[in-house]
Amino acid sequence: xxxxxxxxxxxxxxxxxxxxxxxxxxxxxxxxxxxxxxxxxxxxxxxxxxxxxxxxxxxxxxxxxxxxxxxxxxxxxxxxxxxxxxxxxxxxxxxxxxxxxxxxxxxxxxxxxxxxxxxxxxxxxxxxxxxxxxxxxxxxxxxxxxxxxxxxxxxxxxxxxxxxxxxxxxxxxxxxxxxxxxxxxxxxxxxxxxxxxxxxxxxxxxxxxxxxxxxxxxxxxxxxxxxxxxxxxxxxxxxxxxxxxxxxxxxxxxxxxxxxxxxxxxxxxxxxx
Numbered sequence: 001x002x003x004x005x006x007x008x009x010x011x012x013x014x015x016x017x018x019x020x021x022x023x024x025x026x027x028x029x030x031x032x033x034x035x036x037x038x039x040x041x042x043x044x045x046x047x048x049x050x051x052x053x054x055x056x057x058x059x060x061x062x063x064x065x066x067x068x069x070x071x072x073x074x075x076x077x078x079x080x081x082x083x084x085x086x087x088x089x090x091x092x093x094x095x096x097x098x099x100x101x102x103x104x105x106x107x108x109x110x111x112x113x114x115x116x117x118x119x120x121x122x123x124x125x126x127x128x129x130x131x132x133x134x135x136x137x138x139x140x141x142x143x144x145x146x147x148x149x150x151x152x153x154x155x156x157x158x159x160x161x162x163x164x165x166x167x168x169x170x171x172x173x174x175x176x177x178x179x180x181x182x183x184x185x186x187x188x189x190x191x192x193x194x195x196x197x198x199x200x201x202x203x204x205x206x207x208x209x210x211x212x213x214x215x216x217x218x219x220x221x222x223x224x225x226x227x228x229x230x231x232x233x234x235x236x237x238x239x240x241x242x243x244x245x246x247x248x249x250x251x252x253x254x255x256x257x258x259x260x261x262x263x264x265x266x267x268x269x270x271x272x273x
Contacts, residue, residue: 002074003177005224007058015053017082022049022105029099033119057174069126075118081111139172149214153206156196164192165261178263179239186238188216191272192265238266
């Protein structure tokens with residue numbers, strides 16, 4: 001499943017193509033994805049102007065001039081392709097997994113492809129987005145300025161669960177994801193197995209480790225977003241590097257793999273404490 005950096009890269013690409021454009025036509029090639037499309041979905045989108053393409057966690061949000069917002073989740077295999085209209089004719093989807101096609105006033109054609117159909121599209125009032133089932137319990141955005149050491153300490157204070165398990169909980173922090181949780185913890189030299197509560201004082205104030213971890217989360221995600229958007233290869237320090245030497249300068253440890261909350265965790269037991 002795409003993680004936050006991948007979704008953010010998609011958002012940036014779609015925002016460039018769709019912001020300010022009017023949707024001239026919507027083609028639904030099937031009645032559903034993960035679940036059925038909302039009632040009169042195509043009709044409610046047709047003729048509406050897209051004011052922006054935003055992101056919340058791993059969801060895309062496109063507010064419209066109608067006062068509604070298009071919500072998209074890529075699921076396991078969803079992706080978008082942007083092409084151009086050929087003359088006055090609409091270019092039909094060429095792939096059997098091209099399920100939704102948006103034709104824009106700019107001549108761009110934005111196609112949603114999803115072989116496994118775990119994606120999702122919904123349409124709700126903008127003022128009801130925060131109460132939507134996907135967002136009402138979602139934690140703070142890790143790339144927002146408001147997400148700082150104090151914010152992280154608050155969500156970790158008193159938690160007996162392992163630090164990495166808390167980072168993966170969308171109710172605590174939105175969208176960090178399995179890969180980047182491992183990467184951030186290594187960068188911050190913190191063990192994924194330590195109790196989450198250890199980065200906060202008993203009163204909930206941040207310890208020095210909380211400052212290190214927030215900085216690492218932001219740096220890892222920002223770097224990954226840039227690489228995704230530029231089409232560069234991802235470079236992981238520990239993820240899927242079990243048995244390899246720790247990349248931290250001066251560390252003689254070896255990367256290990258363990259399972260936490262059903263997910264693979266990679267870390268160095270020598271320098272991550």
